[in-house]
Amino acid sequence: MSIFNLKRRMRNRWRRWRRAVWTIMAGLAVFGVACLGMPISGELKDLLKDEGPVARETLAGLQEWTAESSEENARNIFMNQLLASKQTRIVHTGTVYVCGSENKIAGIMKPEEIISLLKSDPNLEGRIDSKGEVWLEKHVAELSATCKEKGYIGLDATGSLSLFEGRPEKEKVMRTFFQIDIKSMESSLPKEIIQQLHNGIRVQDLEEYNSVISTFSDYAMESEGKMKR
16 A cells, blocks of 8 residues: 555545544534523534535534424423413414414413413414413414415505505505515516516415515615515
8 A cells, every 4th residue: 555545544534533523522512502592603503514514414403403402492481481370371373374374262271271282283382472362373384375365465555565465456465575676676677577566466375475575575675684574
């Protein structure tokens, strides 16, 4: 075996050993911040991304694990809050969609009954509103039935891209996204597209919904950093 091949094998072994040790150390660091309820730092994310496919896979797994741990911590805090209060509360159950929501009143329940209901579905998230009423909701990446049947995206009276229940002229706004730079949009897009937006663009599924928002996000006002809910 040549000295060149020997050195190359030693370098490869060193890299594998360093990657393994580094990944373990990163895992311990993430485990520590997760236990403390802290998010993974941007620096740690960048380092993991720079360490190649194995580290990136590790990062994805750690992020998923951290998110699950945070959700579990939030559920435990919520349940402890209920038990500590010893109050019976009005309970609402429902589903929150990307567009729209559905809910109903489940009844008046004791803390133990609320916790039992929460544990019956791992996707449920609990919260207490300003009235002291409990909401048990699950989030679904889909459009609600109302959005599928009556959803239109268009411009509201202030020039903001909005989701309407029915045509925009009815002014039944379900959700507002961002302010549109009208001049920039009108100078860039065909008149037919502009007219469609004013009339309301029908959205019947999540793909259409995301596509329309993505198309017009190019003309969002610069001051609009995030979509409004």
